[in-house]
Amino acid sequence: MPSRVSDSDPRPPYVQIADDLRRQIEAGQLKPRDRLPSMRVLAESYGVAQMTIHHALRTLRTEGRIEAWQGRGTFVAESGEEAPLDEDLHTQVQELIRSVRALDERIARLEGAAEKP
Template identity: 50%
Template sequence: MEPQPRYVWMAELLRRPILSGELAPGDRLPSRSRLARAYDVSEQVSRHALRLLVNEGLVEARPGAGYFVRTPPDVHRFPRTDRFSGAGVGPLHTSEYDVATERASGGLARRLVLQEGAAVFRTRTVGTAEGEPVAVHTAWEPTALTRGTLRSPVDAPEAGVLERLAGVGVGVDRVVEEVGVRPLRAPEAASLRLPPGRPMLVVERTHYSQGRPVETSDLVGSVDQCRLVYRLGLTRPRWRRP
């Protein structure tokens, strides 16, 4: 087995009192030079060790002040199996709701199986907690489904997608989700007040009717604040007498 790098060893020694609660949120860690002397390593090793803990979200670096144990962020849990198939920002508060008409292209056109340039309704919703944006939900659906009715996202903003589409005779019978991490894009970054490019948790959800995609959406949130909750029903195995 290859020897463990010194900075990984040192990070583990610093990690233990943080995870155990011996060091509380807000506590200041010793400086890089003091850590180097205490653990008999170079400052480069102590710098890498602290950087590792920063990347793990356990420590924050404050310019000019040093390194501090990070206060754990509030975690928000998003139920993914509710009967309404609600893909919005609940349980967060809705602080922004915007509907516009766009032209589908590239990946969006493929997700909805539309021709390039087909018109779609784009709905963007921002979810907040204590006034701070946490997640943004962007949904797209072909305008041909509900335009000219009272069931479009423009005319029925409070209705869920299942209810709206059912009102025009489109019954959703399947939902598919893909969960992953990707860089934050510019429109989402503006809504979340974060710099573009930051890794974010993304849930791609698509609603189908008789094999045809009728709506697709992205739920984008911070990887350290958002959790997805899935409740899965299981079929009990039949007991047989031996």
């Protein structure tokens, strides 16, 4: 069962959701070939808009953790079935993902600090 997005968490909601789904995949709660619920169902479960779910799923697709098939749904990828990238490009993409996450977290902290009187 997904956990709801926390307002007290400095990470953007889509990052919280991607992290939660990633944790479920790594823990084996979501297994390879398992079909994920629809974006509508996930949005209701997490208490967010469908666009937020879209961003979270895009993050996991980029990492090669899930696969989306038009008309069929979104599924947990087979282990080791990451996007066919050469080793150097794969490493660069992973570093870019980490950098973007760090920037997202930094922006969220700065926005939170700016809101405080």
